Amino acid sequence: MYILFIFFSPALSFSESIAERFQGKDNISYDVLYNGIYAGKITWKYLGKEKLYGKEVEVIFLDSNTKIFNLLNITSKEKVFLDVATYLPVEAQRDVVLFGKQENIKEIYDQERGSVRIANSNPEKKEFVLYQSKPIHNILALLYFFPQDIALVKGKKLYFNLPTQKVTVKLVSEGTIKIGKEKKEIYLLSGSGGKRFNLWLDKKDRSPLKIEFLSMAGKVTIVKNANYRR
Numbered sequence: 001m002y003i004l005f006i007f008f009s010p011a012l013s014f015s016e017s018i019a020e021r022f023q024g025k026d027n028i029s030y031d032v033l034y035n036g037i038y039a040g041k042i043t044w045k046y047l048g049k050e051k052l053y054g055k056e057v058e059v060i061f062l063d064s065n066t067k068i069f070n071l072l073n074i075t076s077k078e079k080v081f082l083d084v085a086t087y088l089p090v091e092a093q094r095d096v097v098l099f100g101k102q103e104n105i106k107e108i109y110d111q112e113r114g115s116v117r118i119a120n121s122n123p124e125k126k127e128f129v130l131y132q133s134k135p136i137h138n139i140l141a142l143l144y145f146f147p148q149d150i151a152l153v154k155g156k157k158l159y160f161n162l163p164t165q166k167v168t169v170k171l172v173s174e175g176t177i178k179i180g181k182e183k184k185e186i187y188l189l190s191g192s193g194g195k196r197f198n199l200w201l202d203k204k205d206r207s208p209l210k211i212e213f214l215s216m217a218g219k220v221t222i223v224k225n226a227n228y229r230r
Contacts, residue, residue, distance in 0.1 A: 018058040018082065021145055021207065022046045028144075028207075032066050033221045040066035042222060044144060049084065057081040057090050062140060068220070080141050086111075087145075089138035107163065111135055116163040130163045137162060143199065146206045152187055167193030179209050180225055 022028060022044075032040040047059040062078040075097040081090045092107040104121035114134040119127045137160055150158065152171045160167045169191040177186045177200050185203040190196075200210040211222040 018060060018087075018145060019046055019048075021205070028224070030222045030224050032064075033223065034068040035218045036221075039068045039220075040064065042066075047079070050081070052081050052090055055090055056084045058084055058087070060141065060145075078140065080138055082138075082141055083111075086135070087141070087147075088135050089141060092138055092140075107138075109136055109138075118163075132163055133161050133166075135161065143211060144208055146199075146201055146208065148206050152189075162193075165193050167191055169199070172198075174203070177209060179223065184209055 026045065028044045030042040031038060032042060042062065042064040045061040045063070047061050050057055050059055058081070060080050060082070062076065062080070064076045064078075066075075077095045079093045081092070082088065083090050088111055089107075089109045091109065094103075094105040094107075096103050096105065106119045108117040108119070110116070111134060114132055114136065116130045116132065116136060117127065118130065139162055142160065154171050154173070156170060158169045160169065169189050172188045172190050174185075174187055176183050178184075186209060187201045187203060187206075189199040189201065191199065196214045198210075198212040198214075199208060201207065202209050207224070208222075209224050213220040213222075
């Protein structure tokens with residue numbers, strides 16, 4: 001589920017801290033569906049602040065377990081370390097089990113140089129460095145903790161840099177969406193890059209209520225607080 005350089009000052013990109021985004025809750029959970037059928041769960045947790053490479057960072061943790069028939073069977077536990085001043089990634093640690101095979105991957109972001117060093121526990125895969133325009137975002141942190149101070153104007157494109165690609169996002173419309181039994185006022189954004197996706201943001205705090213990834217193989221939908229398992 002990895003999918004974002006944007007022309008704004010990163011230090012002003014969030015009006016709330018990561019802790020405030022959790023609104024006093026221990027975690028934020030999402031259901032994963034494949035073509036409308038329940039396929040797993042994603043849970044975000046806030047782990048507080050730490051020191052990393054001499055920087056103070058906010059630490060968020062993702063626990064996901066997804067099984068989509070024979071197409072995708074993945075369990076992933078990921079930590080993302082965000083600079084407290086800019087909310088740009090400093091490091092990401094991923095423990096991934098894909099079809100029974102485990103890998104431990106570390107991404108170390110150097111925002112000054114515009115580079116990301118990738119290290120893998122698999123001895124067959126060598127460490128390498130990616131170079132990208134600055135600033136470089138982590139897709140997970142960006143999608144689930146979308147910046148609040150960006151002006152969203154219908155049809156206006158926003159440009160983001162990920163380690164391996166650039167992604168374009170634009171506001172399509174405003175409206176409402178039903179999550180469980182509750183109606184929410186939303187912004188609907190569409191994005192393109194490695195994958196096409198749609199993103200429904202809560203107007204109140206710009207938290208994602210729904211994310212939809214589109215491909216030839218089908219549609220993967222991630223829904224906040226949805227009660228699809230009866």
